[in-house]
Amino acid sequence: SRTPIREAFLQLETEGFLKVVPRKGAVVTELSLRDALETYDIKSELEALAAKLSIKNITDDEINELTSLNNEMERQSKLKKKNYKLFLELNSKFHKIIIKASGNDKLYRLICQLRRQTLRYNYLYLTLLSHLENTVDEHYQIIDAIKNKDADKTENLIRKHGDTARNALCDYMRVKTY
Numbered sequence: 579s580r581t582p583i584r585e586a587f588l589q590l591e592t593e594g595f596l597k598v599v600p601r602k603g604a605v606v607t608e609l610s611l612r613d614a615l616e617t618y619d620i621k622s623e624l625e626a627l628a629a630k631l632s633i634k635n636i637t638d639d640e641i642n643e644l645t646s647l648n649n650e651m652e653r654q655s656k657l658k659k660k661n662y663k664l665f666l667e668l669n670s671k672f673h674k675i676i677i678k679a680s681g682n683d684k685l686y687r688l689i690c691q692l693r694r695q696t697l698r699y700n701y702l703y704l705t706l707l708s709h710l711e712n713t714v715d716e717h718y719q720i721i722d723a724i725k726n727k728d729a730d731k732t733e734n735l736i737r738k739h740g741d742t743a744r745n746a747l748c749d750y751m752r753v754k755t756y
Contacts, residue, residue, distance in 0.1 A: 611751045621692040622740030630733035632679035640675050647672045648717040655710035
């Protein structure tokens with residue numbers, strides 16, 4: 579029926595995926611440098627806050643899971659035929675563990691919404707994943723800071739990690755004129 583479709587379109591519009599134009603219909607929003615910058619800036623800051631908060635709550639099991647995920651990411655990064663989709667999935671799980679450990683449900687929901695908005699940029703980002711090893715190295719630094727219960731260092735490393743991804747994506751988009 580029309581009601582669930584209208585609600586789905588409204589949700590997609592709220593999340594920035596669609597623009598509903600009266601008497602014309604729904605149009606998928608285009609990728610834009612401005613949108614990427616705005617989304618990644620906000621996501622980076624909120625993830626940094628979540629990381630800082632997570633230090634109080636994160637368990638040894640969660641730290642072990644972070645290490646395990648990053649070990650698999652490292653293995654994937656060294657394969658001759660890389661599975662970029664799997665790498666992105668592992669990366670998402672890695673970050674969600676930290677965000678969830680913040681203990682702040684509203685913050686978790688906001689970041690998850692922003693991460694959904696960056697999914698389409700992630701697929702564009704696949705062309706840039708020649709820097710997989712850098713991501714893995716940054717993750718190991720984050721894990722060490724978490725193990726040492728250093729909230730400020732963890733916060734700064736997560737912010738730097740987000741900024742690195744944003745800068746690489748936006749530099750690529752500038753060249754491709756998005």
